[in-house]
Amino acid sequence: MESKEIKKRILGKSGLEITSISLGLWAIGGDGFGKTDDQNSLDTIDAALDAGINFFDTADVYGMGHSEYLLGQAMENRREKFIIASKIGWINFDSENQSTVYTSVEKVIEAVETALGHLKTEYIDLLQSHINFKDPTMEIMLEGFQRMQEQGKIRAYGVSTSDFEYFKEFNSDNKCSSLQIDYSILNRTPENDFFPYCLENNIGVLVRGPIAMGILTGKFDQNTKFGDKDFRVAWTDDSERREIFLKDLKKVEKLRAFCVKKTLAQFALQFSISNPAVTAVIPGAKTVEQLNENVQAAYISQLTMEELDKIDKITQPGGGRKIWPA
Numbered sequence: 001m002e003s004k005e006i007k008k009r010i011l012g013k014s015g016l017e018i019t020s021i022s023l024g025l026w027a028i029g030g031d032g033f034g035k036t037d038d039q040n041s042l043d044t045i046d047a048a049l050d051a052g053i054n055f056f057d058t059a060d061v062y063g064m065g066h067s068e069y070l071l072g073q074a075m076e077n078r079r080e081k082f083i084i085a086s087k088i089g090w091i092n093f094d095s096e097n098q099s100t101v102y103t104s105v106e107k108v109i110e111a112v113e114t115a116l117g118h119l120k121t122e123y124i125d126l127l128q129s130h131i132n133f134k135d136p137t138m139e140i141m142l143e144g145f146q147r148m149q150e151q152g153k154i155r156a157y158g159v160s161t162s163d164f165e166y167f168k169e170f171n172s173d174n175k176c177s178s179l180q181i182d183y184s185i186l187n188r189t190p191e192n193d194f195f196p197y198c199l200e201n202n203i204g205v206l207v208r209g210p211i212a213m214g215i216l217t218g219k220f221d222q223n224t225k226f227g228d229k230d231f232r233v234a235w236t237d238d239s240e241r242r243e244i245f246l247k248d249l250k251k252v253e254k255l256r257a258f259c260v261k262k263t264l265a266q267f268a269l270q271f272s273i274s275n276p277a278v279t280a281v282i283p284g285a286k287t288v289e290q291l292n293e294n295v296q297a298a299y300i301s302q303l304t305m306e307e308l309d310k311i312d313k314i315t316q317p318g319g320g321r322k323i324w325p326a
Helices: 039-049 066-075 106-117 138-150 165-169 194-201 211-219 231-237 239-256 264-274 288-298 305-314
Strands: 009-011 017-019 055-057 083-088 124-130 154-160 178-182 204-208 278-281
Touching: 009 278, 017 278, 039 066, 039 106, 039 305, 066 083, 066 106, 106 138, 124 138, 124 178, 138 165, 154 165, 154 204, 165 194, 178 194, 194 204, 194 231, 211 239, 211 264, 231 288, 239 264, 239 305, 264 278, 264 288, 264 305
Parallel strands: 055 083, 083 124, 124 154, 154 178, 178 204, 204 278
Antiparallel strands: 009 017
């Protein structure tokens, strides 16, 4: 793809200037969205660079380090072209890729060192706490992050969470640079409290799930089947989640009706980017074709007030649903 200029924004108090449309690398880990091909993944990262993207988001848990490994391979001899973010905390992997528990600051530091090894780099631009429902003590995580920042191993740190009280506590010393959160036309809950708080406290917002894990591409219907290695299989196998999935499909059909001169996915990306609290969206892509479609959302005409008003009639501002945990 011919290189074009994608608008860049400062990520909160980190000082990092990142592209408003960036690249999420969960899918290339190969353990969440079905079968992947490593060469396709590397080609997709190359295409992202060619398109002007400079920000790439991964995590230790994506493919048990495989996503980080591929990103490290892609960065070889051109580290300066990348601003990279990774996450630890969902599962802790030690130096031998064995799952352990965060019981000390040393465990946090070891997890960061393992990530640095996967990425083949001396520093991570943004390290994020990737919490789950058995989160380690916040004090341990924050102290580990701060020590690594002092050593120059990380440039800034943030958190990926959908728990507002946890988020505020994580930022109690006002040193949190970023929040990563699920936000889309179909899940507008962050508009209630997260986004106003981020604007007030100079915290950058990284939007994961801007196309709702593929629902907002318009390629799914009520007969869609997902593979066993695709976490979205729960949308069809679990009765409660299937009901939510079917309701979302009805909303997608209403959105499709006034999607003019842009794809539904591009329309969805532009919606998330248009929120003043949002620094960047980080949609995933497993192929160059998917990447190119996402990038075009930065160049085509932005959403009008009329289009935003129509969205409000389909999905209530501040409302929404979640079918995937934090």
